[in-house]
Amino acid sequence: MSDMTHSERSGGLKAWLTSDTPASRFQARAINIWFAWRDLLRNPLAVIGIVIIAALILMAVFAPLIATDPPNRQDLAARLLAPGVDGHLLGTDELGRDIWSRIVYGSRVTLQVVALVALTAPIFGLVVGTVAGTLGGWTDRVLMRITDIFLAFPRLILALAFVAALGPGIVNAIFAIALTAWPPYARVARAETLTVRRADYIAAARLQGAGTLRIITGHIMPMCLSSVIIRVTLDMAGIILTAAGLGFLGLGAQPPLAEWGAMISTGRQYLLSHWWVATMPGLAILIVSLGFNLLGDSLRDVLDPRGGQK
Amino acid sequence: MTDEPLLEVENLRVRFETSRGVTEAVRGVSFQVGRERVGIVGESGSGKSMTGRSILRLIRPPGVATADRLMFSGIDLQALSERRMRAMRGRRIAMVMQDPKYSLNPVMRIGSQLVEALKVHERISKSKARERALQMLADVQIRDPERVLSAYPHELSGGMGQRVMIAMMLIPSPDLLIADEPTSALDVTVQLEVLRILDGLVKDRGMGLIFISHDLRLVSTFCDRVLVMYLGKIVEEIDASRLQDAEHPYTRGLLECLPAIGGSHEPLKVLKRDEAWA
Amino acid sequence: MSGPQSAGNAKIAVSDLSVTFTQGRRPVRAVKGVSFSVKPLESFGLVGESGSGKSTVLRAICGLAPVSGGEIRIDGAAMAEPRDKAFARRVQMVFQDPYGSLHPRHTIDRVLSEPLAIHRFSDREDRIVQALKDVGLDARFRFRLPHQLSGGQRQRVAIARALIVEPEILLLDEPTSALDASIQAEVLNLLTRLREERNLTFVMVSHDLAVIDHMCERLLVMRGGEAVEALERSALADHAVSSDYTRTLLTASEGYVR
Known part of the structure; x- marks a missing residue:
């Protein structure tokens, strides 16, 4: 015990x-x-990824403070204003809603999708995969064939089928994405x-x-956790895109809820005359996906000892 | 040993600079090798393998090897360009590693690998090369060389693979062979057969041999001279036949901590490390 | 070959044991009808080269290898299939590779506390501290991960883990072959001391005749899955062996002869 108090006194937390x-313990x-955190911070790309994801989280938490307008306030007199005009940072959409504010509120939806999918699909996949791998034999064969059936369909198509069966809506969309996301983790x-x-x-x-x-x-x-965590961060971009795709097709978030995919969908009609309506939420998706990808790549270097030899 | 030495090493040092600071794996090692069998013995971390590799300039970054003098039959190895060094490695100094599985190409048949190695070193027709390959395998006491020629490395046992490695290394008739734990992965009986082959080759071709091993008993019975390394330094250099009279407490400790058949069944002597040795 | 076994007072009696693995579709017979018996408090050695089946015998005793024939009795009783917790309390094993036998993400504390949790020991804290002391490890090592320890220290942890549930029988699978000679001496001395202190029965596997000679009173030489001969320790010292193979091993263990 004297050992510990000594080290605490001499150098504090560090x-x-x-x-x-x-x-x-x-x-x-x-x-x-x-130590893992320190290794992570040594990689500049990881820092960029962390900053982007931290910004996303802050944006979602403090949305009312960051947004300049309520996300759903329409002003038909100020339709389709270009970025910067009349104090609309990123312009307005076809109903005169401030695009910046809608992107800020949309981050809440994105974060919700990411968090819920990240908490359900990998855990389910982890359980299925480790049980199948450990027990082997018939358990393995049955579980893995079920996994294969899910893997056989393109993810978006399968999600579409689920949403079509369950009815459109953001909650059903998340559920559908989670159902289609677990097989790779397994x-x-x-x-x-x-x-x-x-x-x-x-x-x-x-x-x-x-x-x-x-034992399991x-x-x-x-031992499986690090591979799965890495895979999750790398998949986040795909999950955001799937959610956006469902929103784009009108099967995810329903109007007037601000969701990036749905925003692109409506902006598409004005793409040639008013490019910013679809482009701004598109950029948001791009940046957030990039953030998760960068973090996932660097996590692989830190967590996976086999990847460390380059 | 009569004429000038084949290899002269003076004040060899290997340093590793990492984010956690500088460590020295080899700290000022000097020795000479003639056309004889020299053993380098030490425990893990003694720097014995690093010493062998730095002679061939095979230390990878972040490791850096320096020496005041690194002469091989009148050639300054440190001054050679990377290209000439590569030629030197194949032709005049060869190296055999512990596990042949990592040194042979796993997706090529043994025959193709041997023929290719031969063709690199001399202009020779394919059928001639094949004949030579068969002869070489016979030289390392492989009983059915035809079968081995058409085998893949994973189909060979450890002892067989190591013999193939030795055969391959000896294609260009090198003057010096560095063998880094060549028999540690093998069973005792196979181990002795491989050593017998090495022994014969050294005698017949007048090669120099540096035999790196952790096994003091084996080295003392196989080599002419033994260098005992501890934490990157040579603590004792002694004729193998006089090993029982070794003076350095580390060498003595290594000898005494080994159990022996028919020995007393008292607790084994435990090596007491002394900071002054380092 | 050794004579018929008197299984009456044997601690471990292995009779006509066969182990068959299936590799692809081909059955591979790793152990072919091996018999031996170990007396209580004895140290028994299995010697052989790679492929002799010596480690497989040890694994078969623990239920880690598929037994295709013969039987294994401990204190005269056959064992539950699969092995149960009661078996784990009585028989423990130390593996060859100290780098592979400790979970890379478990601290030493976790390694030692897990068996205590499985067998519902109450005074866990004291037992962990004592177990570390018994194998000569400083208490500072307790919360380290295996990769922060040297090979010899890891093997001490593996020994502590095996002994923490107070077994009667300790199976040792080449416990020192991955270690430096000087560390080997320390570990062998530790095992000898613990055997005396705790009244253990040892079965030790090694390729090194000298190690077996030092540690074991009796031994069985194996080759290609079969028993070659059973010997008393004194027979080794006197070179009073009957099979050529054992003689070859004896000569080989003395080093290179020019």
Whole structure:
């Protein structure tokens, strides 16, 4: 104990976080996170990705403060104003609504989609993949064939079918995206499981008397987690695009809710005469997708030891 | 050993500069090798492999190797261009690594690899090259060379693969062979066969051999001279036959901590490391 | 070959054991009818080169290899299939590769506390501290990850993990072959001391005759999945062996002969 108090006194938090002799479970975990974070910050591309995603989150949280107008206030006298005219930063749309404000409020929808899909699909995929990989045999065959059936359809088409069956709306759209997004995670998790399940440390756990459930959750899942997390961040761009695509087709968010895909859809009619109506939300989608991609790429370097040799 | 040495190394150093600071893997090593068998022995982290690799200038960044003198039969290896060094590596100094699986091309048949290696070094027809390849495999005591020629590396056992490696390395008749743990992945009985082949080649061709190993007992029975390395330095240089009279406590410790058949069943002597050795 | 086994007072009795793996569709017989018995508190060695089936025998005892014939009894009783928690309390194993047998993302603390949780021990904190002390590891190592430890330190953790549930039998699969010679001596001494302190029965697998000779009172030489001969330790010292293969191994272990 004297050891710990000494290091705390001499260097404070920094020394506590870089100590190679952690004194508690909590400190050991904090040190690991700290080192991964520090490695991540060394990569300028990762910093750009983090900044973009942080900006998205701040935008969604403080939307009323950042937006210059209420997102749905129409002003037919001020229709289709060009960017900068009359204090409309990014111009107005066909009903005279301020595009900047709608993009700011639209970030809430985007974040909601991303968060809900990211919390459901990967976890479901992880469970399916690790169970199939660990148990093998018939369980594996049945689970993986179901996965294959889902994978056989193009994602947007499948999502379309689900939404058509469930009825249009943003909640149903999220549900449909989650239903179509899990199979790749199941594949990744299973592949990872197959590489670790014969490892000595799994045999050792079994010899300790650990049951299958404990082995899957405590030993195999942690080994699959980094691949799945990386895959999720890389997929985020695709998920945003799918949500936007559904919105564009009128099956996602319903008017007048500000959603980037739906905004592009209505702006399409004015593309030749008033380019900004469709372009501005398009740029928002592009930037956010880029942010997630950059973060995903750099996470791969930090989390995946096999990727570290370049 | 009679005439001038084949290889002279003076004050060899290998440094690694990383974000966590500078570490020195080899710290001022000097030795000479004639047409003899020299063993370099040490435990993991002693810098023995780094020493072998730096002779061939095979240290990869961020590692940097420097030496006051690195002469190979009158040629200054440090002054050679990368192109001439590459020629030197194949032709006059060869290296055999621990695991042949990583040194052979996994998707090429052994025969094609041998023929290709031959054609790089001399102008020779394909059928001639094949004949030579068969002869070479026979030289390293492979019983059915025809089968081995048409095999892929993964179809060979460890001992077989290592023999093929040795055969391949000896194509250009090098003057110096650096063998880095060439038999550590092999079973004891196979290990001795491979050593016997190496021994014969050294004698017949008058090659110099640097034998790098962690196994003091093996090195002491196989080599003429032994360099004992500890933390990047040579702590003792001794004739293999006189190893039992070694003076340095580290060498003695290494010898004594090994269990022996018919030895006492008391606890083994444990090596006590001394900071003064470093 | 050793004579018929008197299974009466044996701690471990293996009789006519066969193990068959299926590789692709081809069955591969890794162990072909091997028999031996280990007395209580004895240290028994299995020696052989790669492919001799020595490690497979050990794995078969733990239920990690598919037994196709023969039987394994501990204290005269056959074992549950698959192996249950009660078996884990009695028989533990230390693996060859200290780099592969510890979960790369589990701290040493987690490695040691998991078996205690599985077997519902109460005084876990004290036991972890004691287990580290028993294998000669400083308490500072407790919350480190395996990659922050040297090979010898990892193998000490693996030994601590095996012994923390207080087994009667410890199976050792080449526990020192991945370690430097000086570290090997430390680990072997540690194992000898723990065996005396805790009244353990050892079954040790190694390719190194000298290590087996140092650690085991009796041994079985194996080759190609079959038993070659069973020997007392004294027979090795006197070179009183009957098979040519054992003699070859004995000569080879003395180093290179010009």
